Amino acid sequence: MSGHGNRVPRQKNLFDFMSIKKKFSKIYHQQVNNIYRFVYLKIDSHEVTEDLTAEIFQEFWKIFRKGLDPNSNQKKIKNEKAFLYHLARYKVADYYRAQPDNKQNLETDFEIEDQESDLEEEQHTKLQKQRLHQALRKIHDNYQDLIIMFYINELSIREIADSLEKSEGAVKTGLHRAREALKKELSSEEEE
């Protein structure tokens, strides 16, 4: 009991939908670019990436809101960021499972538009990106995840470990191998 003798007890622990929406909105705006980038680098089509990223956040929202509802059996999400990557990995895997030939198409859709008007340096950067993206998509799936999460989206080792459900040591070893694999792929492309 509270010490305020004749006061009516305050309402507590009832479902607070508006504050859940606000919390979701904050996470959404913090993470949407990163998740979009993660999916795009693995899928390579802006159209498909938009669809998949929307599905990832829809699924996240369903679980997130239930997790914060005292009347639901759903457990609260412990690490929202790690969980989003976890969902993204499954969503990308599902997408490739449904379209087995899709992964063989390694042509990137980085737009190289109006080449004449672009500065030479910009063109060079675009080509470098294209080459890096192609090399990235040729290495093992798990290595791709590690490179994107750590070097591009700048997740910590702990966050990656949480998302992949692996130890921090395993992530560090994996990152070293992933980087070597990417370098090797890039060198072999340069030789070609």
Add this chain to the structure above:
Amino acid sequence: MKDKELDRQLNKMQDIEPRSEWVQETENDIIGSSSRSILSIFQFSFTRYATVAVLIMAMILGGVMLYQDNEAPINNSGTNEVKMDSLINSLQELSYSIDEMVEVKHLDNKAGQQVVSQGKKVAEAVEEVTKNNELDPQTEKTVASLKSDLERSTKNLQQKLYYQEAQRKLELFREQKENGILDEEKKEKIKEIKRLMEAEKYEEALLQLERISQ
């Protein structure tokens, strides 16, 4: 390639970003703007909003009944698939609307109870449809999850109504106490009821308050 150069190139990948319109549209799609707009139209007048919600539920119930009259299994008929899609969307929207109703500061108890009662009926009707029709596993899973969402939303609304009503009655007793017209026996009971409220047993608290009010 040198490590520094690789890091530089990987950093440049951070330029990849979604379209800003898509970011906003997706957020609106997910956390819903339609039910919020209904709320703003009615300027948070809960009674009128609840009437709209009951109408939506009546429409859903109507849709659900149509299934039961139809002999064709749902997954074998294109028309039924379309109907099922719209039912699924309405169910989802309904849960969100009820969740938002819980947020309204002063709920009209009668209108709220009507929404709770209709919500329970919709959930029961959905259960019947799932039992009586051969739904494909994915649809069955979706419907089951939406049904549980609706039950949860309805339960939340019911809890809020119990809480609000109990609080209203407690205020009346507080006034009596301040005016010195509350006897010792009732004071003791109020203490007990407050403990129930603290323990979030709002329904039980309300029942006891009704008993001592008589």
